[in-house]
Amino acid sequence: MNQKDLSNYSHIEEGPTELFIDASRGVAGDMLLAALVNLGVPEKIIREPLAAILPPHEIEFVAENRRGIVGLGARVTPLEASPPHRTLPDLLAVLKQPSLPQWVREKAEEVYxxxxxxEAAVHGIAEEKVHFHEVGAIDAQVDILGVLLAIDYLSPKSITCxxxxxxxGQVRAAHGLIPVPAPAVVELLRGARVHAGPAGRELTTPTGAALLMSLATSQEEASSxxxxxxxxxxxxxxxPEEDPVNGVRLLQFNSSSTLKDEQSQSDQVIRxxxxxxxxxxxxxxxIIDRCLDAGALEAFLSPIxxxxxxxGHQLTVLAKPQDEALLCRSIHRWTGTLGIRVESLRRSLLKRESQSIEAFGEKIQIKLAWYGTELISARPEHDDVARLAATRDWSPEYTRLQLASVIDSQIAENGFIPQTEALGPDLSSKNRRNSGIRHE
Known part of the structure; x- marks a missing residue:
């Protein structure tokens, strides 16, 4: 999936997005499709691919105001007669069309x-022999494929519901009146968190259930x-007025976005x-060495x-989110502690890099930090300070004073010029351990 920019919010940096689907009032394929278009997905992203692979049909998105909230409804009209039912092989054959993106084809096959x-579990037959009635109709295919095309366009980092x-109650289907929730819905929602909802009607359709079970990675509250x-x-x-509105709401978040500050960088870490x-x-x-070896950006102990x-001591570790499991394992095994608190944080970072200068016959690495194009810090590496101090038989403090004069002269004459566009620090474990760089 490819990330597309939908934002007109100039003060927000776009990044990987998260999508929360509030289906607590009910969910169906057409409701999801309409909500995605109302969220901002262009209609042509859905119309053009489906016109190329499905029998003639019309898709209309109708503006509706319910309980004072403006949204969209999706209406699909077949323009020619459809067969009474379709089988799984019939539906999968449609997915072979090259006009569908690869991710959409794979996810649609999962949904089908x-x-x-x-249905096979409910009727006691083989999956290939299932006759899809409502699900096999053109409108249901439009709902399923349209939702997946829209999700592919948005390319969220994660989807929760x-x-x-x-x-x-009861609902009329191809086989007559069936109980609600429909037996197929019960099968689809095995393992999902559910609640009763308003009485007397169907709230979650098979198409809606299959889409959410295929798309959502978890069921939790809206993202932060x-x-x-x-x-x-x-x-x-x-x-009815006494019941919640019959609608799905989508919320799009950007957990890695920040208000734009072109002069600095930011990233996500865990504590x-x-x-x-x-x-x-x-x-x-x-303990500190073990944490750094396991990928920590920083680790320290505080007396308490x-x-x-x-x-006692409090151990605090900053790390990249992907290193959480390895660090927790190392801390548990090394300390025997019974619990570790984990918290997500966002750091503001100056743009940083290292350059070398010649001073007193030695090559000295200088750590540089910029706020935008303004150089605000230029400090010699501690290892080089210690080496020069030992060579000259100077104290570390005096050595730093001498190097500060050389650095000031370099800035006055030529300045320091960023060597790369990406001025973020090298966060490899080797550089953290050997260079003395602190990430705070």
């Missing part, structure tokens, strides 16, 4: 196979981060913390007083 598996409502936009998609049925009061002092230093006035 989920539906076939659920709310708990799903079951409803109750910068809220970018929302989209409302309404079903055709008008809910791991645990308290220790049972380890001998000679072992404490080894614990319950019963016992002295």
């Amino acid at each position: 196979r989920r539906l076939a598996k659920a 709310s708990s799903l409502p079951l409803g109750n 981060g910068i809220l970018m936009r929302q989209g409302w998609g309404y079903g055709q049925r008008i809910a 791991l913390e645990t308290v220790i009061d049972h380890i001998p002092a000679e072992d404490l230093g080894g 007083h614990m319950k019963k006035s016992r002295p």
Whole structure:
């Protein structure tokens, strides 16, 4: 999937987005499709590929105002007679068309196979022999493929959804009246978090359930981060005034976005913390080394007083999110601590790099930091300071003063020019351990 820029928000930096699907009032394929268009997906992203692969049809997105909230409804009209049913092989054959993106083809096959598996379990037949009636109709195919085309356009980093409502009562299907939730919906939602919802009607359709079970990575509350936009998609049925509105709401977040500051950088890190009061002092230093070896950006110990006035230490570790599992394992194994707190943070970073100068017959590495194009820090590497101090038999403090004069002269004469466009620090474990760079 390729990330597309939908934003007209000039003060927000676009980055990987997260999509939250609030389906707590109900969900169907047409509601999801309408909500995605209302969120900002251009209609042509859906219309053009589907016109090339499906029998003639019309798609209309209708503006609706329900309970004072403006959203869209999706209406699909076949322009020629459709067969009474389709099988799984029939639906999969449509996906071979080259006009569909690869991700859409793969995800659509997953959705169709989920539906076939659920229907097969209900009817006690092989998946290939399932006859799709409602799901096989053109409007359902438009809903499924249209939703996937829109998701492919948005390319969210993750998709989460709310708990799903079951409803109750009866609904008329191709086989006559069936109970709500429909047996196929029950099969589709195995393992999902659900709730009852308003009584007397269907709230989650098979198509809606199959799409959410294929797309959502988890069911949790709406994400934290910068809220970018929302989209409302309404079903055709008008809910009674005493019931929640019959609609799906999408919320798009950018958890890595920040208000634009062209002069600095930012990134996402995690902070791991645990308290220790049972380890001998000679072992404490080894904890820091283990954390740095496991990928920590920074690790330090702080003295604290614990319950019963016992002295102890708090271990604090900053790391990249992808290193969480390895670091937790290392900390648990090395310290035996029973619990580790993990918190997500965003850091503001100056643009940094290292350049070398000649001073007193030695090559000295200088750590440089810019705020935009303004050089605000130029410091010699500690290892080079120590080496020069030993060679000249100077104190480290005097050595730094001498190097400061050389650095000031370099800035006055030529300045320091960034060597690369990407001025972010090298965060490899080797450089963290050997260069003395601190990331705060």
